[in-house]
Amino acid sequence: xEKTPDPFPGKPTNxxxxxxxxxxETVNAMPIIATWLSDLxxxxxxxxxxxxLVFGLLSSLSIARKFVKGVVSEALKxxxxxxxxAALVKPDLVFDENGAVLSDRGAWxxxxxxxxxxxxxxxxxxxxxxxxVTIRIAFTKHLPTAPLLTPICPDGIFVISxxxxxxxxxxxxxxxxxxxxxxxxxxxxxxxxxx
Numbered sequence: 001x002e003k004t005p006d007p008f009p010g011k012p013t014n015x016x017x018x019x020x021x022x023x024x025e026t027v028n029a030m031p032i033i034a035t036w037l038s039d040l041x042x043x044x045x046x047x048x049x050x051x052x053l054v055f056g057l058l059s060s061l062s063i064a065r066k067f068v069k070g071v072v073s074e075a076l077k078x079x080x081x082x083x084x085x086a087a088l089v090k091p092d093l094v095f096d097e098n099g100a101v102l103s104d105r106g107a108w109x110x111x112x113x114x115x116x117x118x119x120x121x122x123x124x125x126x127x128x129x130x131x132x133v134t135i136r137i138a139f140t141k142h143l144p145t146a147p148l149l150t151p152i153c154p155d156g157i158f159v160i161s162x163x164x165x166x167x168x169x170x171x172x173x174x175x176x177x178x179x180x181x182x183x184x185x186x187x188x189x190x191x192x193x194x195x
Contacts, residue, residue: 092193094152097132107147107194112138112167127178131155132188139167145195153188154179 075081083105091106099116101108115138121128135149146161149171156177164170180186 094191097188135171148193150191
């Protein structure tokens with residue numbers, strides 16, 4: 001008997017052959033499914049691990065922030081630390097019209113010994129007679145900007161700063177008003193702030 005040509009080559013011609021082919025395909029698909037499941041599990045664990053890592057880092061940063069905040073809070077309660085920080089950040093000093101330093105918050109370190117020289121007016125001018133008209137301050141190093149000199153007295157004063165010799169700054173005081181009291185002379189004070 002002659003065989004008729006197969007209209008669908010490669011396809012099974014009976015049920016037994018069809019089952020065999022499907023089973024073979026299933027067997028061949030198992031490694032693919034196993035690989036896919038393995039990749040899926042690895043991907044899920046990678047995401048979970050990344051979340052755990054981010055959570056751990058954020059927790060560590062929060063704990064470190066609380067620790068530093070506590071240490072800084074305790075340090076700011078210590079007056080000696082506050083004084084040293086003020087001397088570094090904004091050094092200044094207060095002195096009187098005789099050159100005596102009344103308060104130093106770090107600025108004296110930049111001034112030479114006997115570096116404050118005050119010249120008083122000895123003219124017949126009623127407004128300025130006996131008042132400081134020139135203050136010369138010699139510094140230990142070059143200061144590119146003139147330190148700020150502020151009078152702490154009720155007189156109306158304009159302060160003009162000019163560079164002197166070497167590391168010296170000269171402050172000329174121009175009075176528009178003078179304040180005196182009946183009880184005696186006022187000791188005029190000045191605040192020098194390093195910029």
